[in-house]
Every structure is written in structure tokens, then in C-alpha cells.
Amino acid sequence: MRGEWPDGWKRMPLADAGKWLSGGTPSTANSAYWDGDIPWISAASLKEFRIDRSDRRVTRLGADNGSRLVGKGTVLFVVRGMSLKSEFRIGVTERQVAFGQDCKAIIAADGIDPYFLAHAVQARMPEILAMVEETSHGTGRLDTERLQELEIGVPPMPEQRRIVAAHAVVERRIAALERVRAKFRVAEAALAAEAFAEVASRWPTARLESIATVAAGVTLGSEPVGEGAVELPYLRVANVLDGRIETADLKRVRILRSQYERFALRKGDLLLTEGGDLDKLGRGAVWDGRIDQCLHQNHVFRVRCGEKMSPDFLSLYTSSDAGRAYFQRVGKQTTNLASINSTQVKHMPVPVPSLTEQEKLLGPIRSIRSRVAAVDRQLSKLRVIQQGVLEDLLSGRAISGQPGEVVRR
Structure with missing residues (x-):
């Protein structure tokens, strides 16, 4: 997409x-x-591409005193927040909204469809995430001056709208699979x-620290060089999702060979994230050992169970209502960021039934999870197809024909 159009x-x-x-936050001390x-x-509430709701709402007075009002068809995206460590959130408003200082807005120029513009920017996510810098608070910050330098190709309006329509066809297929997946996850949560x-x-x-060891990972920054260092892949927050671990875009870090055992992952380690949205605190999954000699970043806690606890059972509990309630209760929260520390993870009270009872409970759960995994594989394939199609359309290498039809030039 960065050549000739x-x-x-x-x-x-x-x-x-x-x-x-730019946006802003009205004074929270003024109830009016x-x-x-x-x-x-x-940054916390911008989660959908079509933006029309939020958990927090302002009055017209609040919007006029500290925030920014924009109308339908405005492109909004996150420029600061924990989410920037793993994704670039962007969408288009479906109604009038106000927005905070962790977001930026673009009102598309004449001759540019806002949905086309959002897709054109979204398709450059790898480049955009590479621009993200980490602040002293551990959140991500996107330099908008660098972002503004990115070039896009803009076709005539009819072709823009065909591209938007072609993308929407694939998006509907993905949405249908996500609904199926959501039903399975609801069933899993209900069983648990x-x-x-x-x-x-x-x-x-018992306290978690009495049945498992909790450890933080590699701190990025000053990486060693020389004969005693080794470069290895590591898992960061972006790789550790709710119930699964993604390894398609692993990064690498250099550590001293003598530090390997301290930061190395083993099959069966439960990984929990340190921060993010309040409702995502402590999200995690069990490492399946798919990559030899893999490490974890300091913003991801490694929990290694002892003989009395199955990592799958512990993962089920930490993701349950009771587990999430604990993390939300002890987590430190700012306007758009929440976090937990290793002491809070170690002090988490967890149930410790016998291993036989743990396995009995896990039986039907694992059956549902196998179905979820099958849907995840379909979703992954469809998203790869969607990304490829979008890149071809946005580069001009292909044109959109009938709904859902893409023809190479």
C-alpha cells in the first residue's frame, strides 16, 4: 500500500x-x-468500529466545558492508553458524541468517505503500532505528528464506497462467527x-502464593550485548488474551544467558496481564509450550502451579466472576487505566479442591473450549483473508465488483 496507486x-x-x-475531560467534580x-x-470505551455508545455520558454543558463534540461520520482513534500496546483502536461515529484527550478525531475532507478513511488508516496498524512509545506510567503514546505523515491512496468516491461495502461483507461473516463464539463462552461461564x-x-x-509461584518477566529497555547475551522471543500484553495466547506477531528481546531460567516459560504456566481496562484486569491463559525457549515481559505475570493445583482450574477461577471481582477490587485505577501488582496476585484467595474434583469440573468446560478453539481458527483464517482483501483494495491491486466479490486488476 506504500507504492504507486x-x-x-x-x-x-x-x-x-x-x-x-483533540478532545478533553470535563471536570468530574461538577455533577452538572x-x-x-x-x-x-x-481510550477505554472505544472498542467498536461503529461508535454509538459508552459507559460514561456527558451533558451538553459538560461537552461544552472541557470536552469536544463531534457529529456522525467522524473518525475517532486512540492516541494514548494501555490498549496501544496491543492494538490501534479506530472507528467512525454513528451519532453525535464527545471524546476525551486520549483520543483524536478526523472530520474527513470533501471527497473522502469517513469509513474508507478509517479502513485506510486501520490497514496500516503494524506501522502505526511501531510508532507507539511507552510512557513512564507504562501506557502507550502515539505521536500524531508521525501519524499525520503516513500517506494513503484515495480513489474516486464510487470506488471508496465499493471498498467499504466489500469490507462490510466480510465483517458480517466475522460478526456471525463471533456471535457463535460468544454463545459458547457464555455457556462456559455459566457452567463454571x-x-x-x-x-x-x-x-x-488458600492464598495463591501458597500453592503457586508468581513472577514478573523481562523489563524492556537496557538490553545486554556481548558473548553472555542471547536473543529470544517473548510474550507481551498483546499476546495474552482472555482464554488464549496469540503468537503470530512475537517480538524478541536480549537477556543474559544466566537470566534465562528466571524469565523462561514452561508448558502449563498461567499467564496473567498486569493492566488494561478495569474489566480486563488479570485476563490470561495457560501457556501450551508451542515455542521452545520463550520468555514473558514484566507486564505479564507468570503463575506456576504446585502439586495441589491444576493450571487449567486456576485459569478458570481467575476468569470467573469471583476472580474478576477480586482483581477489580484490589486494582489501582486511573481515568483510562487499571493495574494490579505481584503482591495482589500472590494474595489472591483461591479455592483448593482435590485434584480429582478439579478434573471433574474441567471435563465439560474443556468440551466447550474445544468448540471455541474451532471457531477461533475459523475467525483467524477469515481475518487474514479480510486483511489481504482490504490491502489489495486499498492499494488498487484489486477492485470490488458485486457485493463480496473482489477482482484483481
Whole structure:
């Protein structure tokens, strides 16, 4: 997408693609500014491509005093927050909204469809994430001046709209699979909740540190060089999702060979994330050992179970309502960021039934998870196809025909 575009397409930097706007946060001390009917979009609440809601809402008075109002068809994206460590959140407003200082807005210029513009930017996610810098607080920050220098190709409006329509066809297929996946996850959560509610009261409990070891990973920054160093892949927050681990985009880090055992992962280690959105605190999954000699970053806790605890059972508990409630209760929260520390993880009270009871509970859960895994594989393939199609369309290497049809030039 960064070469020559077809005849009739305009090459332009993002700075010229529309009017750029910054947001803000009305004073939380003034009750007249909040709980109105205008969604207030922040780095934490910008989660959908089509933006029309938020957990926090402002009044018109609040929007006029410290925030920024934009209308339908405005492109919004995150420029600061923990989410920037793993993804670039962007979308288009479906109604009038206000937004905070951790986001930027672009009102598309004449001749540019806002949905096309959002897709054109979204397709450059790898380059954009490479621009993200880490602040002293551990959050990500995107330099908008560098972002504005990115060039996109803009075709005539009819072709823009065909590209948007072609993308929407694939998006609907993905949405259908995600609904199926969500039903399976609801069933899994219901099974776990029912089991914990029925028998948890008779299980003994213990602090996590008494049945497992908790460790932080490699701190990035000053990497060693020389004969005593080795470069290895590592898992960061972006790789550790809720119930699964993605390794398609692993990064590498250099450590001293003598530090390897301290930071190395073993099959069966439970990985929990340190920070993010409040409802995502402590999200994690069990490492399956798919990569030899793999490490973990300091923002990912490694929990290694002892003889009394199955890592799959512990993972089920940490992701349960009770487990999430604990992390939300002890987590430190700022406006758009929440975090937990290793002491809080170590002090987490967990049920400790016998291994036989743990395995009995895990049986039906594993059956559902195998179905979820099958859907995940389909989703992964479809997203790869979607990305390839979008790149071909946005580069002009292909044109959109009938709905869902893409033809190479």
C-alpha cells in the first residue's frame, strides 16, 4: 500500500485527509457535566468500529466545558492508553458524541468517505503500532505528528464506497462467527459459575502464593550485548488474551544467558496481564509450550502451579466472576487505566479442591473450549483473508465488483 496507486487515485498524507481535533475531560467534580445523554468516548470505551455508545455520558454543558463534540461520520482513534500496546483502536461515529484527550478525531475532507478513511488508516496498524512509545506510567503514546505523515491512496468516491461495502461483507461473516463464539463462552461461564456456586463453599481456600509461584518477566529497555547475551522471543500484553495466547506477531528481546531460567516459560504456566481496562484486569491463559525457549515481559505475570493445583482450574477461577471481582477490587485505577501488582496476585484467595474434583469440573468446560478453539481458527483464517482483501483494495491491486466479490486488476 506504500507504492504507486492506480491512475485517478490521489496520494495524500493523513494530515490533509481532514480536520484533526483533540478532545478533553470535563471536570468530574461538577455533577452538572456528567450522566447526560451524550456518549463520552475514551481510550477505554472505544472498542467498536461503529461508535454509538459508552459507559460514561456527558451533558451538553459538560461537552461544552472541557470536552469536544463531534457529529456522525467522524473518525475517532486512540492516541494514548494501555490498549496501544496491543492494538490501534479506530472507528467512525454513528451519532453525535464527545471524546476525551486520549483520543483524536478526523472530520474527513470533501471527497473522502469517513469509513474508507478509517479502513485506510486501520490497514496500516503494524506501522502505526511501531510508532507507539511507552510512557513512564507504562501506557502507550502515539505521536500524531508521525501519524499525520503516513500517506494513503484515495480513489474516486464510487470506488471508496465499493471498498467499504466489500469490507462490510466480510465483517458480517466475522460478526456471525463471533456471535457463535460468544454463545459458547457464555455457556462456559455459566457452567463454571454453577460449579463454583454449588460446591465452592465446602472447598478450602488458600492464598495463591501458597500453592503457586508468581513472577514478573523481562523489563524492556537496557538490553545486554556481548558473548553472555542471547536473543529470544517473548510474550507481551498483546499476546495474552482472555482464554488464549496469540503468537503470530512475537517480538524478541536480549537477556543474559544466566537470566534465562528466571524469565523462561514452561508448558502449563498461567499467564496473567498486569493492566488494561478495569474489566480486563488479570485476563490470561495457560501457556501450551508451542515455542521452545520463550520468555514473558514484566507486564505479564507468570503463575506456576504446585502439586495441589491444576493450571487449567486456576485459569478458570481467575476468569470467573469471583476472580474478576477480586482483581477489580484490589486494582489501582486511573481515568483510562487499571493495574494490579505481584503482591495482589500472590494474595489472591483461591479455592483448593482435590485434584480429582478439579478434573471433574474441567471435563465439560474443556468440551466447550474445544468448540471455541474451532471457531477461533475459523475467525483467524477469515481475518487474514479480510486483511489481504482490504490491502489489495486499498492499494488498487484489486477492485470490488458485486457485493463480496473482489477482482484483481
